[in-house]
Amino acid sequence: MRKIKYKKGRKVHPSTLEYTGIHKDTPTEMQMFVYDTDEVIEFQQCEPHDLDTNIDALKVNWINIHGLNNHAFIEKVGAKFGADHFIIGDILNTTKRTRIEEYHDILFFNVKSLLPQKESDNISVEQISFLLKDNVLISFQEKRSDFFTHIRERIRTNSGVVRTKKADYLLYLLLDAIIENFYITIESEENKVDELIDLSKINTNPEVLELIEKHRDNFNFLKRSIIPLRDCLYSIKSIKDDNVFNDIQPENFTFFSRLHQKCLELLEQIDSDLITLESASNYFFSAQNHKMNQVMKTLTVVSMFFLPLTFIVGVYGQNFKNLPELEWEYGYFIIWGIMLSVVAVMFIYFKIKKWF
Structure with missing residues (x-):
């Protein structure tokens, strides 16, 4: 898991943009979906200058960018939609906390997506950012992934109501896919914890206690990642000011309320898992004491x-x-x-x- 680290003696000028993540070898690429109820058009390997001709103001435009190494590319895309220097800096700075903010007429949302690493007890972390303006949604990913593959298929096949809704509903679907990753991560952790509890009943090796503490850290990290997301979704759910979050249609607030409920469910499950780990730790010490006795x-x-x-x-x-x-x-x-x-x-x- 990545932690926030202070770069001592950093020489970069405050106005200089810099990607702070770990996927520094991933090339920056951009794809587009332009759709409405009648048709969908896909554009691959787009350049910033292509946006002027590809965007259709009467349709929903989803621009997906993965790979954040080319900050000049990101800056050009942001400039076309009026995103200022600070928004672009927050997109490139992966140590930022999950939050939602409205800059003038742009809704900015960045969130952490977590998945378990294969053959490891660690958790993979990726920051995903969104810009929502009018009928355009831009998503920024650190690397190519399949988080949103099923959403692309729903758009292509006109499955569900996605093609009848605006870009704010698409933002809901993307956030829902990210929250599903939390469910996958927690389920993976719980399976490992179940195995660990069974191991602790037959093995009093200190390595078992180290594994217990490792998974406790993972659950606490999950909790720290979900809490700010819960707070952001609550701010949408409870909004009463007509001058805030104008890019989200009032009838779609209920969808973001569902995401808030999912976050509450995840936090409750994590608290339960932490209690289980505490019990496993107590059982381990009790078994050791019993053996010594x-x-x-x-x-x-x-x-x-x-x-x-x-x-x-x-x-x-x-x-x-x-x-x-x-x-x-x-x-x-x-x-x-x-x-x-x-x-x-x-x-x-x-x-x-x-x-x-």
């Missing part, structure tokens, strides 16, 4: 058997001349009999008390 119990029982024998041997190991038993013909065998009898009595007593 069993060892100490065994050592104590063994030492109790030898304690009276040590006493008897100590008595007859004294260097005094007047020890009557030393002159007995069968004294050695009598002492052995006494010692074995003491051990036998103690063994029976411990068994009755169920001390072992």
Whole structure:
């Protein structure tokens, strides 16, 4: 998981744009969907100057850009829609917190998309940003992915109501796809936690505790990623000012309300999973303590058997001349009999008390 890091001694001029993510080898490419209820037109490998001829103001225009290395490309696209320098900087800065803001007549939304990494306990993080203005929606992805493949198919095949709605409904569908990634990530984490709990019941190796803490960190990271998204969606859901979020039609507010409810469900599930992990951690320590107690119990029982024998041997190991038993013909065998009898009595007593 990526963390916010301060770049000490950074020499970049404040007005210079810079991509801060990890996908620095991904080329910047742009595709477009222009559609309405009657037709859909796709444009591949577009350039910023193509937007003037490809955009149809009477239709919904979805511009998808993946790869943010070419900041000049991103800046040109943003300039055509009136996005100022600060918005472009926030798109390129992947350490920014999830938030929604309205700059003049542009609705800006950036969000973190999380997915589990294959063959790893880590979580893959990608920042996705959106610009919504009039009937144009621009999505910015750090890399090529298949998050929105099913939405593209729905547009191509005219499935559902997507082609009858405006760009704000398309924004809802894209956000819904991102939230679905949270469900996938949480489900993956829960499957690993179930395996970890079963392992903790048979293995008291400290590595199990390290895995428990690792998944606890993952759930806390998920929670930190969902909370600001929940707050953003709540601001849309509860809006009462007619001069805010003008690019979202009033009849579509209910869709964003559904996304808010999904975020609440995710947070509740994460809290439940954190409690499960806490129980697993407590069980691990209890199992370790029980194992240690069993060892100490065994050592104590063994030492109790030898304690009276040590006493008897100590008595007859004294260097005094007047020890009557030393002159007995069968004294050695009598002492052995006494010692074995003491051990036998103690063994029976411990068994009755169920001390072992």
